[in-house]
Amino acid sequence: MSLARAIATGDLAELPSRRDEDWRWSDIRGLLRVLPSPSPVHEGPIPPGPFANMAAEVVEIINGQGPSVIELADGERRLVALRFFAAEPGAHASQLAITLGAKADLLLLESHEGRDAYVTEADLAITVGEDARLERLVLADEPEAAISVSSARVRLSPGGRFAQTVVTTGAKRQRIETRVEHAGGGATVRLDGLYRLAGRRHADITTVVVHAGPDGATDQLTKGVAADQARGVFQGRIEVARGSDRSEAHMGHHALVLSDRAEVDAKPELEIYADEVICSHGNSIGALDEDALFYARQRGLPEDAARALLTEAFLGEVIDRIEHEGAREVVRGFMAQAPA
């Protein structure tokens, strides 16, 4: 059952629905009485993307059409701007395999954008070879009428590094899912998320990390803001399998709810079956700190400016963890302009 299968078969019964525990806060079936017709093949150029100034090699997947493989040889280094773009209303799905050979290094600047009301799923199968390094930024800047799912399965080899930051302003219904099979053996994962939601937008950041070998580390921090009638969802699960001894995993999710009608749902889960494991998780959902708000106003900041400053400061902690400086500043600019 998946949105991609529903798009491929036209069978609405394949759509994820609230009856699936995993999708209970991100129901799609209730939203779609009919599936839109398949998106046409787009002709002509598309507007420049959020990472246009980063001197990256550009890979475009427009209306689901584009390359199906990105491959880095052993030791190869690349900077790729991967653009998923929905140029016309319609439904489309795409699959992409990304493979990093041993000691390869990829900075992947992925963006999801489009126009009007579309329905899309993008599936990525990512393999990070031994001692290879992938920093993946996922920036979702989608219209409020879009229904969008992106799902990445990441296989991380021993000694590898996978660092990810998902940054989103949401859509009508949006899920950004990452599943990591973590080999341990000195491999490390950073798995971060940021959402800033206004209007009636929805965003769901779902992650699953399975520590399948000993001596691996995972560090996870997601922060979000929901205003108006928006809804943020965070589901994070870390499993430390039997024998994955000396794993270390930390998960944090913290959200600000800025209006009575906004909502944030969170489900952090740790499942540990190994020994000598260091794990922690923290979750908080609340309003802006009134003491800090008054303090800033007492120093002369008008209320709106004080709220904006505190909100940006709250989200800034996640932005600061982005390793690539240029990408970090793109994200900072994007978040500063986001509504809410």
Added chain:
Amino acid sequence: MLSINNLHVTVGDKAIIDGLTLDVPTGEVHAVMGPNGAGKSTLAFALAGRPGYDVTAGSVTLDGEDLLALSPDERAAKGVFLSFQYPVAIPGVSALVFLRTALNAQHKACGEAEVSAPDFLRLVRARASELKMDFDMLRRGLNVDFSGGEKKRMEILQMMILSPRLAVLDETDSGLDIDALRIVAEGVNAMRAPDRTMLVITHYQRLLEYIRPDRVHVLASGRIAQSGGPELALELERAGYDRYAA
């Protein structure tokens, strides 16, 4: 001149300030002393306009202008500064960014030009060194992991940069060791000026050994119970506040 007339303030349903009248002429430093629970911090917050501190009667004017009608940020732009007893930590905003944002917000509210980054840095460097503050500390999150003394120095630094017309210092001496107390007091003394009014709120007399006030007022049960010269502070230190008990 700061003029407080028959002020009544409630917090929740509780009347805390109960008919307080006090005039502080421009250029003078007055101390407000009193036992715990007398309403000292409530007075400070009411002057700064903190939400939840409801003025039910009375007036507060600064040079004839009604402060109570203004929002906290409008009061700040008019030159009202409150040094907090418990300064708030703001992770993710460095002290430098916070202070520059505040300064420029006040300039904007007054129709003045923004301060350039180099001018601002020069100003902050000079004042921080007077307060014996480590400049690199100002690049960290505001008040995050600062000691009690560092937080109070940070308050005085902000006061120096924002250069208020009315400075209200709420228990600035609490949590300070003797060296920090001296440095903070020197900072306050350096701010004494003919066009600046200061209200120093304190429980103990020791701060007043360094900051010599023009007048001392005793706040008890929400109103001024006695006023006098600097010698009143010494008397309070000796005799305590018992005789003002309601």
